[in-house]
Amino acid sequence: GAYRTYQQGALVAEGSSTPASVAIEPSEMISVTFKVKLPPNSIPGVPIRVAGNLHQLGNTFADLDGGLNTLAARMPVLQPGEDGSYEMSVQLPAGADLRYLYTLGDGFWNTEYGPDGRVALRRVVLPDTDTLLQDEILTWSTPETTPVTFDIYIPEGTPASDLISIQLNPLFGWTQPIPMWRLTETRWVYILQAPSGILDTLSYRC
Secondary structure (H helix, E strand, C coil): EEECCCCCCCCCCCCCCCCCCCCCCCEEEEEEEEEEEECCCCCCCCCCCEEEEEEHHEECCCCCCCCCCCCHHHHCCCCCCEEEEEEEEEEECCCCEEEEEECCCCCCECCCCCCCEEEECEECCCCCCCEEEEEEECCCCCCCCCCCEEEEEEECCCCCCCCCCEEEEEECCCCCCCCEECCCCCCEEEEEECHHHCCCCCCEEE
16 A cells, blocks of 8 residues: 555557556555544453554565464554543555454454454545544454453563563464563463354464
């Protein structure tokens, strides 16, 4: 989305070569503000991220066995507002076809769910001017969800700047690491809420 789509036609004559000159122009960047209201059962203090199909929202097109390419550590984190909502602003290309969702993990683990029990993937074509996207998250889980808590103690002396992540393998391959939540200098936790109901066996590593 950093460059505008370029398209042209060419008339190719038989037995001759036809040079094609391709020139792309940078997209105009706009400020997009995400403002979201959380469901009542949200865990206080847990980072809320925005996952999307643009590089600025974590999509880095990595080649992984698990088939997932959205890096949680690269996703922007929303900040709590005075009215109880969470928000953040980011520069995105005007005219981009944006697909996004809110998450406590990445684009697969711990995402928001809609009234139909499916992942609440949102879509908007960004305008040419700065814009505000106001959303409301209905729930972080599905009816069959049984939360799984990972409570990890790390060695004393671990640099305070280190980020402890958890990596999950639901049998089809290791997915991208997800940052855990710091409780103390040596204790980190992560609560997996969804889609745990569809998984019979789950491997993990930190």
